[in-house]
Structure formats: C-alpha cells, structure tokens
Amino acid sequence: MIKTRVKELLDTCFAQGVAKGLWSGAGAGAYGVEVPKHEAHGDFSTNMAMVIAGLDKLKPREVAARLQEMLAAEPALVMKAEVAGPGFVNLFIRDEVWQAVLTTICDQQERYGLSSVGNGRRVLVEFVSANPTGPLSVGHGRQAILGDAIARLLAATGHEVTREYYYNDAGRQMRVLGESTRARYLELLGLPFQFPEDGYQGEYIREIAAELVAEAGDSLKACADVTPFKEKADKVIFANIVATLERLAIHFDSYYNEHTLYENGLVDDVVASLRAKGLAYDQDGAVWFKTTDFGMDQDRVIIKSTGEPTYRLPDIAYHREKFRRGFDWLVDIFGSDHIGTVPDVLAGVSALGYDPSRVSVVIHQFVTLTRDGKLVKMSTRKATFVTVDELLDEVGPDVVRFFFLTRKADSQLEFDLALAARESQENPVFYVQYANARLASIDRQAAAKGVARQPLAQVALARLSQPAERTMLKSLAAFPGLVEGAALDLEPHRIIFFLIDLAGQFHSYYNQHKVLSDDPELTQARLWLAEGLRLVFSNGLQLVGLSAPENM
RNA sequence: GCGCCUGUAGCUCAGCAGGAUAGAGCAACGGACUUCUAAUCCGUAGGUCGCAAGUUCGAAUCUUGCCAGGCGCGCCA
Structure with missing residues (x-):
C-alpha cells in the first residue's frame, strides 16, 4: 500500500532528523499521515513538523522546511513536497506510482x-439468533445483512470465519407458540378453543394449524400435550427463516441450540466454576453472580428460586463454549435491546478466565418503520411487524442489502414502506x-x-x-x-x-x-x-x- | 434517576484515534442523448455541524453541563 510506503519514508526522515540533532526523538509515533481533503494539498499530508515543534519548542515551519529537504532526496516516490499552512508538509506522489x-x-x-x-485467526460471528416464533422482521433483516457482510469482510481479510445462529426452542415463548397453534387448530376444526392471553396473533399460525389439519385431521383434538403443536410450529417457522435468509444469500455454518448447553452439563459447570472462585453465592433461594466484582452496580441472579436459570447463565456458558471450541475472536451482532446483557456476558467471560477483549459486540440500533411518514410499531406477538419476505417481494435482495448497509450500525435506520418501491428505482x-x-x-x-x-x-x-x-x-x-x-x-x-x-x-x-x-x-x-x-x-x-x- | 447510542443541508446519511475552505444521494431549479448503456452527466441553490462553556496553534471530531429522540436498567429473553 502506498500510504504505508509514505509512512515508512516519514519514519526514516524522522530518524534521520534525530541522528542529525535537528530534533529530539520525543515525537516518535505521535505524528501521522493523512489524505488531505483538497487535491491542492497533495496526495498525502503530515503534521510531523507541528508535532515536533510543539514538543521541542521549535518553529513549525522551520522544522517543516528541514523535512521537506529530506523528502527531496526520495524522487522515486515523492515528486514534490511543500510546506503549507501552520506547518503541514504536503507530499505529491509521482504519477508512475499511482x-x-x-x-x-x-x-x-x-x-x-x-x-x-487476519492471519488465520479463528473468529465466530454470531448473528440473527432469533428464536423460531415467527418470520424474520425487518429488524432481524438488518442484523442478518450486517452480520453477513461483517463475516464476508473478515473472511476476505484472512480470518477463518464461522457463522453461527444461536437459538432456544425450549422456553416459555415456544410454549406460548405451541398453545397459539393448538388454539388455531381447534378453531379450524370448529371446536371450542381458548387463545392464550399473550399468544401469537400472526396469520402464519393459522397456516401452520391448517397444515396440521391436513396432515393429522382431528387426531390431535384431545391432545393434552402441547408438544406436537410446538414442534410443528418450530419446524415450519425455522424452515421459513432459513428460506428467507436464503433469499438474501445468507448461509450459516452452524445452528447452535441453547438446549445443547444443558444436555452437556455446561450450564451447571459454569455455576460450579463461579462458586469455586467465590463469584457465586446463594441468597433468598436464588443463586447470584457477583457482578459487583466486575464494576457493576449490583449482583445478578443466575438461577431463580424456582431452580430455573435466568437467560444470562446460558449466555455465559455459550460464550465460554465458543472459546473452548477454539475460537480466538468472538463477534456478536446484537440489537440495541440486548445492550444490557453485554456487561453480564463480558463479566462472565472474565470470571471464567477468558479475555473479554476477545469479544466484540456490534450493537445495531433499531429500524424504525414508517408508512407514509407514520410510525409503524413492531411486535412479533401482535403481528404488526413487516417481514423481510414482504420487503423482498417489493424491492429485491440487492436493494434491501444495500439500503441496510448504507448506514453505520450505530445509526437508527428509518425505512418508509410507502417510499420503498420508489426508492427501488432510485436506489x-x-x-x-x-x-x-x-x-x-x-x-x-x-x-x-x-x-x-x-x-x-x-x-x-x-x-x-x-x-x-x-x-x-x-x-x-x-x-x-x-x-x-x-x-x-x-x-x-x-x-x-x-x-x-x-x-x-x-x-x-x-x-x-x-x-x-x-x-x-x-x-x-x-x-x-x-x-x-x-x-x-x-x-x-x-x-x-x-x-x-x-x-x- | 442511572447506563449505552444518536442529533451535520428541506429529507436520508457519510465525515469524528483533532487539522487547512464541512461532503454525498434524494428532493428543487436550469442544461446535455447522430459518439463505449441518459439507471448517466454538467450547472445553480441549499449549513449557527442540537445548545453553551472548556482544552489548544487549530474542535463537527476531545472534556463537562444542558436540550431532544431511541434502547436498556427483572428471580422476562
């Protein structure tokens, strides 16, 4: 890279100046090279003279003039060097070099x-990680595209990348999903049903129920166990998610089920490890993680008095497991709603003896959807969200991908659905x-x-x-x-x-x-x-x- | 109340490990298709970089305090 060559040349000049006694070595590493905003200021510019002058109490433009003389001795790279403004030295590179x-x-x-x-560094990029309770929303879409682009960039720069989707199909959310499906199933059969209070109201639940009717008739009408409904919904929804990601050309190398952590005793093992280090204790029938040891304002419960773990326990176990699987760098892509969990996970990682600086968390802000300028509130449960599929039907994968990538993750992203079609012409x-x-x-x-x-x-x-x-x-x-x-x-x-x-x-x-x-x-x-x-x-x-x- | 993120042209956003005259796209207005694809180009107009102090040779960029919006702050995930 040419900028690197320029930097090396400047380092050489700096050392020469020190050797000749023109200035002290105090400015080593403090100066920089940049590409000026205006072409008239050259191809590269350095503030070296001003930095040296500041530290050695010299006159910036005089230091700059010395530097300029030294650069004149390198005509293969530098065509011309100029002293400008308060003491910048502007470098004009030979055309042949470009x-x-x-x-x-x-x-x-x-x-x-x-x-x-990347030097073959093994990096695990975790993203999307949506539980299979419904189609991917536009918010998931942003994350999917951001995570995929990051994974591609890392792979292109010599990292050994694994893309992983982490999910949990055993929790309360999933039970409610099963109950919602059963209710729709009974409804379709014309039988009395009770829809769960906080059930999933999306149309897709009816479609899943209809499939069940087609496959099993009314044989499940007296089924007290919600499992068959839950499993069917899980299977259909997951297939739908994978198909949506496929439309965006996003593929995962692995899908990691949270349940694996329990089956292999990895969750219990985290608790044991924390206890052994004096970082976990019992109180009020619950088990607490001493997060105050990691600079947080209060300790956190990791096992509820009911005996169930809170979400942060498997999260910690999962991150430790990533390290144990041999990854050198963990990249997590999270929505801003998960920002509060990050310190917990990092504290857990530290507590278990891993370096938290090897975990990078990219937090992306929400997508705010508007329709004709009016805000559309999104909720999977109430089915008031817009899906990635619907978006793709309207504007196509390149437009969606480009649109989401044209903002840094930190920015909230406004997406006006009414403008989407027109945008697609002008994107x-x-x-x-x-x-x-x-x-x-x-x-x-x-x-x-x-x-x-x-x-x-x-x-x-x-x-x-x-x-x-x-x-x-x-x-x-x-x-x-x-x-x-x-x-x-x-x-x-x-x-x-x-x-x-x-x-x-x-x-x-x-x-x-x-x-x-x-x-x-x-x-x-x-x-x-x-x-x-x-x-x-x-x-x-x-x-x-x-x-x-x-x-x- | 506390933490994180954001505030830059009418709109959507870059720029922010301090640098010289703050950028782009869209929208607006005026021009360019006998010539490699006009999904393009050229020009005009558009700004107290949320506000106020501070640090320094120099601040959109760093610090502090306000203001506004988003997301969190649970023995929910």
Whole structure:
C-alpha cells in the first residue's frame, strides 16, 4: 500500500532528523499521515513538523522546511513536497506510482482488496439468533445483512470465519407458540378453543394449524400435550427463516441450540466454576453472580428460586463454549435491546478466565418503520411487524442489502414502506452496479471492434494523465487499506460509501472521456484503467454480498 | 434517576484515534442523448455541524453541563 510506503519514508526522515540533532526523538509515533481533503494539498499530508515543534519548542515551519529537504532526496516516490499552512508538509506522489497500481490489480484479479491480516485467526460471528416464533422482521433483516457482510469482510481479510445462529426452542415463548397453534387448530376444526392471553396473533399460525389439519385431521383434538403443536410450529417457522435468509444469500455454518448447553452439563459447570472462585453465592433461594466484582452496580441472579436459570447463565456458558471450541475472536451482532446483557456476558467471560477483549459486540440500533411518514410499531406477538419476505417481494435482495448497509450500525435506520418501491428505482445500489455494467460493456465493445488488451508491461500507462484518471487510480490504490479497516473495525458501511464515491468518479469520467478512441496507445492505457475499475467494483460489491451485474 | 447510542443541508446519511475552505444521494431549479448503456452527466441553490462553556496553534471530531429522540436498567429473553 502506498500510504504505508509514505509512512515508512516519514519514519526514516524522522530518524534521520534525530541522528542529525535537528530534533529530539520525543515525537516518535505521535505524528501521522493523512489524505488531505483538497487535491491542492497533495496526495498525502503530515503534521510531523507541528508535532515536533510543539514538543521541542521549535518553529513549525522551520522544522517543516528541514523535512521537506529530506523528502527531496526520495524522487522515486515523492515528486514534490511543500510546506503549507501552520506547518503541514504536503507530499505529491509521482504519477508512475499511482499508475503502477494497475499492475497490482491485474496480477491479483478477483483477489485484489483481499488480504491476510487476519492471519488465520479463528473468529465466530454470531448473528440473527432469533428464536423460531415467527418470520424474520425487518429488524432481524438488518442484523442478518450486517452480520453477513461483517463475516464476508473478515473472511476476505484472512480470518477463518464461522457463522453461527444461536437459538432456544425450549422456553416459555415456544410454549406460548405451541398453545397459539393448538388454539388455531381447534378453531379450524370448529371446536371450542381458548387463545392464550399473550399468544401469537400472526396469520402464519393459522397456516401452520391448517397444515396440521391436513396432515393429522382431528387426531390431535384431545391432545393434552402441547408438544406436537410446538414442534410443528418450530419446524415450519425455522424452515421459513432459513428460506428467507436464503433469499438474501445468507448461509450459516452452524445452528447452535441453547438446549445443547444443558444436555452437556455446561450450564451447571459454569455455576460450579463461579462458586469455586467465590463469584457465586446463594441468597433468598436464588443463586447470584457477583457482578459487583466486575464494576457493576449490583449482583445478578443466575438461577431463580424456582431452580430455573435466568437467560444470562446460558449466555455465559455459550460464550465460554465458543472459546473452548477454539475460537480466538468472538463477534456478536446484537440489537440495541440486548445492550444490557453485554456487561453480564463480558463479566462472565472474565470470571471464567477468558479475555473479554476477545469479544466484540456490534450493537445495531433499531429500524424504525414508517408508512407514509407514520410510525409503524413492531411486535412479533401482535403481528404488526413487516417481514423481510414482504420487503423482498417489493424491492429485491440487492436493494434491501444495500439500503441496510448504507448506514453505520450505530445509526437508527428509518425505512418508509410507502417510499420503498420508489426508492427501488432510485436506489444508489443501481448507481454502483451501473458503473460495473458500463465497464463490462466497454469490454464487450472493445472485443466487438477487435481491440484486445495488450500485455500490461507494454502499455504506456503514462498516458493516464487526466486529473480524473489520477484521482481514480488513487482510489483504486486505497481500496485494500479500506477493506482491511472496514473488516477489523467491523464497519461494512465504509465499503458502500467507497463504492458510491468511486462510481461517481467513473460516471463523470465516462461522460467526458472515451476509453475506445482513435489513439491506440491511449486506448490501451484506458482499457487497463477500465479493467482495474471493473475489478474493484466487482470485488467491492461481492465483498459485502451484492451482485455485480454485467448488464443492466 | 442511572447506563449505552444518536442529533451535520428541506429529507436520508457519510465525515469524528483533532487539522487547512464541512461532503454525498434524494428532493428543487436550469442544461446535455447522430459518439463505449441518459439507471448517466454538467450547472445553480441549499449549513449557527442540537445548545453553551472548556482544552489548544487549530474542535463537527476531545472534556463537562444542558436540550431532544431511541434502547436498556427483572428471580422476562
């Protein structure tokens, strides 16, 4: 990466200055390199002189001038260095350096942008984790897409990724679900029924009941046990969830049933471990976890006086189990409604001897749904939510995925259903995909004219001298660093904004300059630029799970 | 009351490990299709970066206090 080379050069200059006694070593590591907002300020800029001046009580512009002299000795990389403003040193990189990025891209092809920084680190990404009580809501959809994009980014940067869906089909929610199904079943048979007070009112329950009638007739009408109803609902709903995720091209490597933790004694074992460390105690008939030892304001119950565990006990056992299964890094994608559970789990992980910094929790804010500007309240139980399936019926997977990824997780996301259809016509996802399609079209056009790309080594890349070409080359060069940052910081939205920006650059260029022209040398250079762009669009889109169509 | 998140153009959002003149898309207005796909482009207009102090050469970015919205704060999950 070119930025890395610049940073190394600056480090060398800094050390030289120390050796020559121009300044002390106090500023080591304190200065930085950045890409200035304005092109007039160069390709890179450093605040090194100001940092040194501040620490050594020197004049910033004089320090900057010394640095400028040293940089002049590196003409292979730096074409020009300028002292500007209060003491910035602006670096102008040689055009050849930017042009050479095409060689890298064309060597690496669909691997350009990928890296090995992950170093094979095993990471478990847990997301969705919705219990099978109903179809996936739009909120789940956001999480599914966010988690999937993060998993893809981590995989692309050399991590060994496992995607896991954690669920519980044995709790109270599920019992109510079974009872709701039974009520609908009896209703369909025209028999007296009692709908549970807080039952699930969605239409899908009736459909499940209808299936039961078709399969079993009235043979279950006197069944006192809710299990057959619960199991049927579980099976149908889970299949529906998996099918919905399939529409979004999201696949899990494993589904982890909370029940496994109990069967294998892992929950009891956590309690025993905590007790052994003096971090669990009995009071009022319940078992408490001494979370105050971990900086929290009160202790928490892990086993109720009824003997049942609270949710946080299996959560802790589950996270320990992830570590025991050999994962180095645990990434949890949670909705903001679970924010309160995070400290409990982290305290549990610490208590059991694991490093909580190896757990990253991405909290995404809610999706607020509006219809014609009016807020739609969402509840699975009352069936007043909008499902991912309904959304997909209206706007298609790329639009939904792009829309959800075009915001950072921290932002609340407003989705107006009435606008959804219209949005789909104007969605910026098409803007980016269109750039890809146009580039593919240029390729086809070149082939039709019998113009083939010559080996890159023979191409006069120096002909790429337009400012717009230079800017695009810089963006292409920045792509791998961007992917790396987006992956390590778990922020897929950066990829989206990068692609939108690059598409804007390309569309503008396209309207102004011809790739295929009467000038064979220039055509060759531009064909390779087009190829570099095409690969970055295509790689970038696929990196976050979007399609890269060659025709639109 | 306490904790976390958010507040940037009319709308939806980037930018925030401090940096030079705060950006994009949509909406509005005016232009560009004998030329590689007009799902595009060019131009105009649009801002007390919630408010107020503080830190410093320099703050949308860091600190504190307010204001507004969201989510939590259970022997529910």
